[in-house]
Amino acid sequence: MDPDDCTARQRVLIADDDPVVQASLRMSLAAVFEIVAEASDSAQAVELAAVAKPDVAIVDVNMPGGGLRAVQGIHEVSPATAIVVLSSDELSAVVRELVLAGATTYCRKGVSAEVLSELLTRSIRARAGEIAAQAAVGEAAAPA
Amino acid sequence: MKPQPQPEPAPRRQPTSSPPITRSAERHRLVAAENDRVDVDVLDQSTIAQLRKTLSVEEYQDIHRIFEELLPARLAAIESAARGGDGAELKRTAHLLTGSSAMIGAARLADVCRELERAGENDDPIFARGQLSHLAQVAGQTGRALRDGLA
Numbered sequence: 038m039d040p041d042d043c044t045a046r047q048r049v050l051i052a053d054d055d056p057v058v059q060a061s062l063r064m065s066l067a068a069v070f071e072i073v074a075e076a077s078d079s080a081q082a083v084e085l086a087a088v089a090k091p092d093v094a095i096v097d098v099n100m101p102g103g104g105l106r107a108v109q110g111i112h113e114v115s116p117a118t119a120i121v122v123l124s125s126d127e128l129s130a131v132v133r134e135l136v137l138a139g140a141t142t143y144c145r146k147g148v149s150a151e152v153l154s155e156l157l158t159r160s161i162r163a164r165a166g167e168i169a170a171q172a173a174v175g176e177a178a179a180p181a
Numbered sequence: 182m183k184p185q186p187q188p189e190p191a192p193r194r195q196p197t198s199s200p201p202i203t204r205s206a207e208r209h210r211l212v213a214a215e216n217d218r219v220d221v222d223v224l225d226q227s228t229i230a231q232l233r234k235t236l237s238v239e240e241y242q243d244i245h246r247i248f249e250e251l252l253p254a255r256l257a258a259i260e261s262a263a264r265g266g267d268g269a270e271l272k273r274t275a276h277l278l279t280g281s282s283a284m285i286g287a288a289r290l291a292d293v294c295r296e297l298e299r300a301g302e303n304d305d306p307i308f309a310r311g312q313l314s315h316l317a318q319v320a321g322q323t324g325r326a327l328r329d330g331l332a
Contacts, residue, residue, distance in 0.1 A: 057248045057281035064240040065232070099276050110272035125279040125295070147283035147291070 046071040050089060052082035052107055053097035053123065058146065062095060065150035070157065078102040079109055083110030086118060092161045093119040096140070098131050105131075105138055112139035119159060119164035198252030221288045223319070223326045228286030245327055248285055252278075256320055259297060263309035271309055282323070290316075290323045 049070045051062050054077045063072050073089040076082035079102030086094055094111050098104040108120055121145040122135045133144045141160040144153060232241055255278045262271035273296035282291035293316050300309040 053280075055277055055281050055284075057251065058284050059249055061232070061244050061284045064244065065235045068235070097280070099273070099280075125276060125283055125298075126293070136228060145283075146280045147225070147228055147286070149228070150235040151231070 038165040047092040047158065048073045049157065050074045050076065050082065050086055050094040050111075050118075051099060052076040052079070052094060054078060054100045055097070058097070058123070062153075066154065066157075067156065069154050076100075076107075079104070079107035079110065082107040083114055087114035090115045091118050093141075093164075095119060095121050095123050095144075095157070096135075098122055098124045098135065106136055108135050108138045108140050109164050115165065117168050119157075119160035121160050145151040191208070221292050223287070223289045223322050224330070225286040225288035228283075228288075229330065232286065242331060243332060244285060248281055248287075248326070249324065251281070253319060256316065259294075259316065260313055262301070263297070263313055265305060266306040268301045268304040268306070270301070271306075272298050275301060285327070287323045287327070288317050293319050 047070050049066060049072050050062055050127050051059055051072060053059050053062070059075055059077075061144070066072060073091050074085035076085050078100055081098070082094065082096065083106075094107075094115075095109070096107045100107065102130050106123060108122070109129065111118055111120055120140040122132055122140045123146055124143055125146050136143060141164055142156065150155075225302065232244070236244070255274065258274040259278065262268075262274050275294045279291050279294040279298060282288075282294060293312065297309055297312055297316065300306070300312065
């Protein structure tokens with residue numbers, strides 16, 4: 038999806054094993070985003086990302102199977118998907134590890150829907166920019 | 182001058198399974214933690230205001246219903262891990278409740294759960310067990326405050 042296209046709703050995958058968090062995110066974001074899939078563990082998150090190719094995935098750090106596996110897997114099966122890590126702690130070592138593994142950014146649980154929506158939109162734009170830059174580098178490096 | 186006879190040294194106490202000095206130190210640490218505690222508000226009103234603004238009344242009630250339904254089992258899991266001295270399980274179960282509490286604005290409960298998470302991470306079952314009654318008390322306060330807010 039074109040990240041600057043204001044007419045289409047951006048597509049979100051929610052990956053969190055906590056039903057309270059899942060429901061809260063789904064209900065809070067549904068007015069602005071299209072929730073295309075919900076996963077309760079890392080394997081399911083990767084499977085659903087491969088099929089749905091969401092614009093952005095929200096990934097819980099401590100979900101069963103591990104947030105790291107989910108981030109690496111989603112990055113592999115759907116490289117254009119931006120990944121926002123959801124954590125109860127701010128800037129824990131695990132969050133830093135996930136960002137290094139391919140997450141676009143992180144967000145603390147309990148932030149407002151407005152802040153989270155803005156963060157998701159920015160992450161989608163940032164990921165689209167990275168993909169475009171990688172493509173440009175690839176074209177420049179390709180033999181004429 | 183004639184040297185004074187030295188008193189007999191006191192017989193050394195045989196160590197018990199839990200040396201008294203350690204128990205005393207732990208008690209001191211728990212009391213200090215209790216005295217140092219600065220409780221945050223039971224509910225974070227800004228998170229609640231945001232949720233109320235974003236969600237319909239039915240959606241808001243729905244999230245609270247799910248939270249309240251899951252709460253007894255989550256408290257039991259934390260207590261079981263703390264009493265069993267299972268640090269990894271304590272960290273996991275406390276983390277789960279930290280997340281959902283933070284999402285619905287149950288700030289004090291999230292705060293206590295964060296402390297329990299740290300106790301799990303630091304493999305500190307004595308401190309964790311010392312926090313269980315406080316956890317139960319805060320969970321009760323949270324339930325009442327949330328129900329009052331919905332009434």
